[in-house]
Amino acid sequence: MTATAAELIRAARGEIGYQEGNDDGDWNNIQRYSPAVPGLEWSQGEAWCATFVAWCARESGNESLFPVSASCAEGVSWFEERDRFTEYPVIGGQVFFGPGGGSHTGICIAYDGSTITTIEGNTNDDGSAEGDGVYLKTRDRASNRVHGYGIPDFAGGVVLADPEWKGRPGAVYFAEEASESDLPSGGTAPSSARDSAPAGADDGGGDGGYEPFPGAEFFHPEQDSPVVTRMGERLVAEGCSAYAEGPGPQWGDADRESFRNWQHKLGDTGADADGVPGPKQWSALKVPRA
Numbered sequence: 001m002t003a004t005a006a007e008l009i010r011a012a013r014g015e016i017g018y019q020e021g022n023d024d025g026d027w028n029n030i031q032r033y034s035p036a037v038p039g040l041e042w043s044q045g046e047a048w049c050a051t052f053v054a055w056c057a058r059e060s061g062n063e064s065l066f067p068v069s070a071s072c073a074e075g076v077s078w079f080e081e082r083d084r085f086t087e088y089p090v091i092g093g094q095v096f097f098g099p100g101g102g103s104h105t106g107i108c109i110a111y112d113g114s115t116i117t118t119i120e121g122n123t124n125d126d127g128s129a130e131g132d133g134v135y136l137k138t139r140d141r142a143s144n145r146v147h148g149y150g151i152p153d154f155a156g157g158v159v160l161a162d163p164e165w166k167g168r169p170g171a172v173y174f175a176e177e178a179s180e181s182d183l184p185s186g187g188t189a190p191s192s193a194r195d196s197a198p199a200g201a202d203d204g205g206g207d208g209g210y211e212p213f214p215g216a217e218f219f220h221p222e223q224d225s226p227v228v229t230r231m232g233e234r235l236v237a238e239g240c241s242a243y244a245e246g247p248g249p250q251w252g253d254a255d256r257e258s259f260r261n262w263q264h265k266l267g268d269t270g271a272d273a274d275g276v277p278g279p280k281q282w283s284a285l286k287v288p289r290a
Contacts, residue, residue: 004156005092006183007060012107012119012134015056019133020048020122027132033121034070043070047130049105050075052121053094056107057152065152066094073102079150087148088162089116089141091178094150097129101147104129106137108149110179111161113267116141117179157184163270174280176267182280211287213279223251231255231277231287235262238285 021030033055034044043051050070057066067078076096079085089095089111095118097104106120115138124131127139139146151158157170159178166173174182211227218227232247235258241247242257256275263273263281272278277285 003060003062003065003154004183005152005154005158006156006180008056008062008092008107008152008154009109009119009180011056011059012109015052015121015134016119016136017134022132029122031121037068039068040070046070047122049120049122049129052134053105053107062152062154065154066150071102072096072098072105073100075105075150076101076147084151084153085148086151086160086162086165088160089178090149090151090161091159091180091183092152092154093158093160094152096147096149097145098147103145111141112177114141115139116146159183166271175269175272209289210283211289213277213282216276216278219251219256219276221251224249225251226290227287228255230290231285232258234285234287235259238262238265240265 021028029045029048031048033048033051034040037051037054037058040051040054048070050072054066054068057063067075069075069078075094076085079094089108091108091110093108095106095108095116104120104123106118106123108116108118110117118137118139119134120137121134122131123129123135123137124133125135127137151160157172159172159174159182161173161175161178163173163175165171172182172184211230214227226249228251229247229249232243232255235241236243236247240258240261242261243254247255247258259277260273260275262285263275266281266284268281
């Protein structure tokens, strides 16, 4: 089994809905994960959110990429010692909650500009750190309860929102939004979202009849192409027009401002909203072929 974020998330998803033991109406922290993780058998009957993450890592072939610990605080230290800890969301990353990250933990499977989606053990409908089972949760990304994220060294690469990782080998950078569908399928990950479309993203050249991404170098002031016109027409249709007239085939400032509006509509900011199309942004626009 290849150690990937997709395999980790698949293992975690399969546990959603599982509940711990119950004694006469009281939840008792007796669950199947502690006995199944060598070294954590002792943790049966204790809080088990971190044990659940360790179990998912072992079940998916990722055990060497995560701490084998029932302690959230030790998990934070484990990633920090390897210089793989960040305050930004990571797809398949271990997310830590509370002061110092020591209160609760889970696995991040998606994020957007305002929320993170997680799979967590030992929580409940209210999001407690002492709950009764495995739940799919949506939490406030900017909450001060979110301490940070461990960055596993997945064989297929990692998708994350940390700008300091943009351009690193094996890292795919999406500032505002990413999910399982953006995960690399294996091998060496592209250096950034702007440089290459992630596995699973439609590049616009498939059966849908859309114009394939022509490359960022295509968009320069001397460019004169019907592709620019069709792009502009789609931007108008999406309510992103900055055109006083047109659009037309010559790439210009109005095209760039219109595409910047589209990037903002997608939730991109900063360097990802400079008006120059990137592959994922282009794919989302669905520019038709001639």
